[in-house]
Amino acid sequence: MTTHVLRIDASVRRDGSVSRRLTDRIVARLAPExxxxxxxxxxxxxxxxxWIGANFTPADQRDDSQRATLALSDTLVSELKAADTLVIGxxxxNFGVPAAFKAWIDMVARAGVTFRYTEDGPEGLLPGKRAVVAVASGGTQTGSEIDFATxxxxxxxxxxxxxxxxxxxADRLALDAEATLAAAEAEVDRLAA
Known part of the structure; x- marks a missing residue:
């Protein structure tokens, strides 16, 4: 059961965004508290x-300026840790993720905080969470050789x-927006809450 959703909208368009329309629908479907x-x-x-200097300074050795530099990153990590489900629009x-989403990833992927290195390779420190990603694309088919985002x-x-x-x-919207969006909305309606 979904109790706490972290909704992340990466579209620069606040109005008329297909990915935002889908995240609205997903959040409504999951009905979190x-x-x-x-x-x-x-x-x-x-x-x-x-930021790099502050991040790679041990937490107990950071000065006030370094703590201030990492404050937004710490907030983003706290949001991520508090949620049991991520809903990402x-x-x-240009075949990849928006720069704003990459900036979010850079702020939350922190060694010793959200992942760690072990003898067996990297280990994620946020297991047990679920993510539902609403993808919107004008011409890039999800999962194709030109999809560098998913x-x-x-x-x-x-x-x-x-x-x-x-x-x-909701990929390849430029070809048939109505049918593509209808198919994506049907996918949302089949999601387990």
């Missing part, structure tokens, strides 16, 4: 030298321990 919404149309800062831009998302979520990932695709 709590929804935390992270709208990436208000962009996150990109990583810089100060993901348009495909494989990346599956890999990065798995990297931090989230391996239960479902994609709902």
């Amino acid at each position: 709590t929804v935390t919404h992270r709208d990436l149309a208000t962009p996150l800062p990109l990583l810089d030298e100060a 993901l348009p495909i831009y 494989g990346y998302v599956r890999h990065m979520l798995g990297f931090i321990g989230i391996t239960d990932v479902t994609f709902v695709s």
Whole structure:
């Protein structure tokens, strides 16, 4: 049962966005008790030298400036940890994920916080969560050789321990938007709450 959803909308379009329309429908279908919404149309800062320096300084040795530098990242990680389900609205831009979504990934994929390295390779530290990703694309077919978005998302979520990932695709909207959207909405309606 879904109790707490972290909804992440990566479309820069607030109005008329297919991925937002699908995330609305998914959240309604899951009917969680709590929804935390992270709208990436208000962009996150990109990583810089100060962020890297702060992140790789042991937590107990960080100064006030470094703690302030990591404050947004810490908030994003807390949102992620609190949720049992992620609902991600993901348009495909130029065959990949939007820059704003990549910035979110960069802020939450932190060694020792959301993953760790072991003798057997990396281990995600956020197991037991579910992700439902609503993909919207004008011409890129999900799972095709030119889709560099969904494989990346599956890999990065798995990297931090989230391996239960479902994609709902409204892809190739430029060919037949009405039929594509209807098929995606039917997929949402079949999701287990």
